[in-house]
Amino acid sequence: MEQKFLQYKSDVLLVEIACLLSIFVLSSYILVIGNLASEVVYIASGVAIVVIFLIVFLLALKAFLDKRRKPRPPQHLNRFYKFMLVLSLFFAFIYFIFLRFLSFRDNQVGCTFQCNNGNASILINNVAPTNGECAKGLQYVHIELIFECVLLMLLSVCVFLSLLALEKLLITILLCAVGLSALWLLPFPDLANRQFNLWLDQQDLDFRINRSLIVQLQEYCSQYSSANDLRIFFTFLVFFALVLIAVESRRSEMIARYDFIWKLHALREIADIRRMHDQNRKMLENILPAHVAAHFLTAEPKTRSELYCEDRNNTCVIFATLTEFNKFYLEMDANNDGMECLRLLNEIIGDFDTLLNHPEFGCIEKIKTISTTFMAASGLNGEVVGNSHVVAVAKFAIALLNKLEHINEHSFNHFKLRIGINVGPVVAGVIGTEKPHYDIWGNTVNVASRMDSSGIPGRIQVTEETKQILEQEGFEFECRGEVNVKGKGLMTTYLMKVPSGSQEFMDDLF
Numbered sequence: 083m084e085q086k087f088l089q090y091k092s093d094v095l096l097v098e099i100a101c102l103l104s105i106f107v108l109s110s111y112i113l114v115i116g117n118l119a120s121e122v123v124y125i126a127s128g129v130a131i132v133v134i135f136l137i138v139f140l141l142a143l144k145a146f147l148d149k150r151r152k153p154r155p156p157q158h159l160n161r162f163y164k165f166m167l168v169l170s171l172f173f174a175f176i177y178f179i180f181l182r183f184l185s186f187r188d189n190q191v192g193c194t195f196q197c198n199n200g201n202a203s204i205l206i207n208n209v210a211p212t213n214g215e216c217a218k219g220l221q222y223v224h225i226e227l228i229f230e231c232v233l234l235m236l237l238s239v240c241v242f243l244s245l246l247a248l249e250k251l252l253i254t255i256l257l258c259a260v261g262l263s264a265l266w267l268l269p270f271p272d273l274a275n276r277q278f279n280l281w282l283d284q285q286d287l288d289f290r291i292n293r294s295l296i297v298q299l300q301e302y303c304s305q306y307s308s309a310n311d312l313r314i315f316f317t318f319l320v321f322f323a324l325v326l327i328a329v330e331s332r333r334s335e336m337i338a339r340y341d342f343i344w345k346l347h348a349l350r351e352i353a354d355i356r357r358m359h360d361q362n363r364k365m366l367e368n369i370l371p372a373h374v375a376a377h378f379l380t381a382e383p384k385t386r387s388e389l390y391c392e393d394r395n396n397t398c399v400i401f402a403t404l405t406e407f408n409k410f411y412l413e414m415d416a417n418n419d420g421m422e423c424l425r426l427l428n429e430i431i432g433d434f435d436t437l438l439n440h441p442e443f444g445c446i447e448k449i450k451t452i453s454t455t456f457m458a459a460s461g462l463n464g465e466v467v468g469n470s471h472v473v474a475v476a477k478f479a480i481a482l483l484n485k486l487e488h489i490n491e492h493s494f495n496h497f498k499l500r501i502g503i504n505v506g507p508v509v510a511g512v513i514g515t516e517k518p519h520y521d522i523w524g525n526t527v528n529v530a531s532r533m534d535s536s537g538i539p540g541r542i543q544v545t546e547e548t549k550q551i552l553e554q555e556g557f558e559f560e561c562r563g564e565v566n567v568k569g570k571g572l573m574t575t576y577l578m579k580v581p582s583g584s585q586e587f588m589d590d591l592f
């Protein structure tokens with residue numbers, strides 16, 4: 083989990099670096115317009131900017147290559163780059179602090195002074211001038227800008243980089259330690275001049291005009307106390323920044339962690355929703371034929387409640403009834419109030435259902451079971467190739483007979499299957515919105531049902547039209563003669579001869 087969190091947000095690294103870079107360039111610009119940049123500072127900031135640009139370029143190149151290459155390389159590499167960046171900023175910081183003051187020694191920047199026990203002594207580059215007063219006067223520079231820029235960089239390191247609070251604190255302490263030691267250990271002549279000039283600003287014009295520089299300095303040094311020393315002011319500023327960064331880093335880490343946890347939750351929820359959607363789709367495909375399920379899954383929500391129906395001109399309907407089951411079903415204590423009988427019926431119907439999974443019967447759709455009658459039909463999706471859907475139903479009927487025989491052998495029962503098949507047009511549709519049910523209607527269905535109800539247990543009874551189609555496909559029939567079909571009158575029906583090799587056919591199937 084922690085590892086995952088550490089890798090989190092690594093995608094925004096380029097943005098973080100861009101923010102840092104802009105702060106760095108801006109602070110360098112402040113030094114230039116503050117007239118604080120010496121040659122060395124120009125070189126130092128130039129080198130630092132080149133280094134940072136190089137890092138940004140390498141990162142952009144890496145991000146570009148990562149996008150093209152799969153799988154993605156480990157994310158912890160980004161953290162390594164981040165540390166490299168912080169390190170380069172750290173060096174830039176040292177450049178700004180140290181080189182600025184080293185450059186002061188090398189270049190003539192004017193006069194400075196020291197306060198010793200209330201007495202002022204003028205110095206040129208830390209050496210007392212031999213000819214008395216300093217000719218150039220005291221330089222008025224905004225040396226505090228350096229510290230302010232450094233503080234800006236310090237804050238940007240800790241605000242923009244998504245490092246851990248402890249890592250940020252360590253970097254900040256390191257930077258502050260370097261800054262404070264530079265402040266207190268280096269002579270800082272510019273800072274002393276700045277203090278004097280600030281003090282001078284507060285005096286009236288007469289005082290400034292009528293007194294020599296050394297007298298003014300003497301006056302300043304006599305009033306000097308460590309309480310108004312700019313070094314103490316900057317030290318407070320640095321400590322304030324340290325506390326601010328510590329608090330802010332902790333706060334942003336907490337927010338990042340909460341954010342991460344929420345994101346994980348959201349991702350898990352999305353995965354759950356997707357899984358549920360898949361389950362619903364599978365369930366819908368179990369309840370409805372695939373092409374009907376597809377219609378409901380893709381239909382606009384408001385059109386889902388509208389009636390779905392379709393005319394199918396060329397279908398084949400089969401009814402298969404388990405004839406001996408009613409005698410077998412008895413509610414008594416021995417079979418747990420009929421529960422065992424239902425269990426067996428469930429197993430038989432389950433076996434019939436599994437037969438439909440075979441690719442050969444892919445075009446057959448189970449419609450429902452009515453008590454002990456299994457009802458199915460083929461050609462409902464409208465994609466009929468010749469008479470293949472009728473042949474599939476005929477083969478399915480034979481498979482059902484064989485399957486039941488197999489079940490009888492293993493359960494020591496004598497169930498019989500009475501099957502009726504008919505071909506013709508039907509109307510198919512989905513009834514109900516809350517509990518949708520796919521069904522078929524029409525004379526073809528009624529006659530198929532009658533073929534079953536007026537049939538002979540263990541035999542497949544078909545109509546004249548069905549027989550004609552199947553005969554062309556190599557199936558054999560015997561004429562049963564005229565049968566009085568309820569509502570239809572006398573009908574000539576045919577009984578299919580189950581091919582002798584049907585057991586091998588079954589073996590081929592399973």
Ligand SMILES: Nc1ncnc2c1ncn2[C@@H]1O[C@H](COP(=O)(O)OP(=O)(O)OP(=O)(O)O)[C@@H](O)[C@H]1O
Nearest residue numbers: 452457521522523524527528529530531532568569
């Ligand atoms: N979609 C269907 N699902 C189940 N059975 C059906 C379906 N359509 C028709 N049948 C069955 O077909 C048989 C014949 O229907 P038909 O409408 O010709 O007669 P009926 O007057 O309803 O007969 P019965 O009085 O025997 O129910 C009926 O037993 C009916 O249950």
